[in-house]
Amino acid sequence: MFTYDDIVGQRLLQNSFYDIDQDTEKLCLEYLPTDFSNTIEVKKIFENETYSLLLNLFELDTTDSKVPFYDLKKLLFIEKETDEINELDLDDIDFNITNTKKFIEGYLKDYNILTKAYPIVNIIFSKVWTILKYLLCKDYIYNGIYKVDYDTAATTYTKLYNDINYILNNREKMKQELLDIFHLFAEYKVKLPTSEVALIYQAYNQHQKNDLIFNELNPYIRNKGNDTLDSWKDIINTLPSKLNAPLEFPVCDSLTKFTMQMVQLLINNEQSIRKCKNCNRYFVVKYSSLAEYCSRNVDGTSSTCQEYASKKTYKKRQVENALYQVFTTYYNRIYGRIRRGNLDKDTTLLDDIKSLHQEYAIKYNDISDKGAKTKLIQEFISLAENLIK
Numbered sequence: 020m021f022t023y024d025d026i027v028g029q030r031l032l033q034n035s036f037y038d039i040d041q042d043t044e045k046l047c048l049e050y051l052p053t054d055f056s057n058t059i060e061v062k063k064i065f066e067n068e069t070y071s072l073l074l075n076l077f078e079l080d081t082t083d084s085k086v087p088f089y090d091l092k093k094l095l096f097i098e099k100e101t102d103e104i105n106e107l108d109l110d111d112i113d114f115n116i117t118n119t120k121k122f123i124e125g126y127l128k129d130y131n132i133l134t135k136a137y138p139i140v141n142i143i144f145s146k147v148w149t150i151l152k153y154l155l156c157k158d159y160i161y162n163g164i165y166k167v168d169y170d171t172a173a174t175t176y177t178k179l180y181n182d183i184n185y186i187l188n189n190r191e192k193m194k195q196e197l198l199d200i201f202h203l204f205a206e207y208k209v210k211l212p213t214s215e216v217a218l219i220y221q222a223y224n225q226h227q228k229n230d231l232i233f234n235e236l237n238p239y240i241r242n243k244g245n246d247t248l249d250s251w252k253d254i255i256n257t258l259p260s261k262l263n264a265p266l267e268f269p270v271c272d273s274l275t276k277f278t279m280q281m282v283q284l285l286i287n288n289e290q291s292i293r294k295c296k297n298c299n300r301y302f303v304v305k306y307s308s309l310a311e312y313c314s315r316n317v318d319g320t321s322s323t324c325q326e327y328a329s330k331k332t333y334k335k336r337q338v339e340n341a342l343y344q345v346f347t348t349y350y351n352r353i354y355g356r357i358r359r360g361n362l363d364k365d366t367t368l369l370d371d372i373k374s375l376h377q378e379y380a381i382k383y384n385d386i387s388d389k390g391a392k393t394k395l396i397q398e399f400i401s402l403a404e405n406l407i408k
């Protein structure tokens with residue numbers, strides 16, 4: 020939660036960025052100290068499992084989001100006709116605000132609501148900070164050492180404006196491409212490395228003359244001159260000798276850069292996104308993984324979708340198992356006798372029938388011949404009958 024005090028304070032917010040450290044992703048703020056003998060302070064404001072922010076940005080990890088992503092538009096208080104602007108489209112009077120303090124408080128309120136629903140929006144906070152700080156400087160409210168001038172504010176607003184418009188205009192298409200690349204192949208149980216899937220996907224779309232947003236982003240799909248390949252035949256020829264250079268992860272400080280770099284990372288790591296068969300939310304796995312369930316907790320329980328699913332299949336398998344059915348009949352019969360007082364409650368019969376079942380279950384699961392299985396059940400029945408005589 021950011022407040023007016025964060026803007027009016029003495030420190031200079033130099034940058035806000037996204038970073039990955041092993042399997043953890045984080046969002047950080049980088050402050051310049053007011054005392055020059057101090058060093059730069061990096062403050063972590065978000066941390067989670069890698070890709071959680073990407074899935075969240077595309078609303079692939081929730082079933083309902085109360086805050087529309089389009090509310091991001093509220094952060095652009097200077098409206099222009101075009102979706103892309105440059106500094107010359109802005110003028111000093113564009114930044115004229117009547118009650119600066121009230122404006123900043125209202126602006127941050129919208130901002131905080133958005134970042135609560137979509138934490139990745141924090142990646143643009145240093146831009147927001149710079150622009151709001153300029154409003155304070157313009158009104159002579161801030162008199163500290165780090166003043167923001169008009170040129171800096173205009174450049175920053177231009178970047179923010181273009182970044183927000185780009186993501187708002189392209190998010191649905193990006194999401195569709197992401198699902199097409201990673202989900203379709205998984206759905207049809209095609210086990211190809213993600214990088215090859217991405218190549219085939221790009222080749223197909225070039226052949227169909229479809230424009231892709233993530234087209235130029237696959238780090239593998241480049242010719243020797245580092246240009247994107249212009250024919251699908253070239254791409255197919257590149258397949259066997261695809262590059263394996265490690266992916267460089269440049270400083271990621273905008274929403275646009277973030278989505279593009281994260282999709283590149285998925286491809287580079289040969290990972291894929293898959294829909295959990297229990298909760299219907301997407302999760303990220305190695306392309307070769309057989310996982311069908313995610314590791315999120317099932318609502319209202321402490322077990323994950325994975326654990327929940329394995330318990331369910333185990334139960335289902337038991338119910339379908341003929342030996343197990345016979346065993347439960349005898350177990351219930353013994354239990355009933357104890358309950359009615361026909362058998363001493365210290366009897367070992369329940370344990371006896373359980374261990375007899377255990378012994379026979381191993382044999383039963385080891386054989387596949389149907390006749391042999393029936394014979395085994397007959398044996399089990401006669402031994403169980405002997406037990407309860």
Ligand SMILES: [Zn+2]
Binds near residue numbers: 315325
């Ligand atoms: Zn799940």
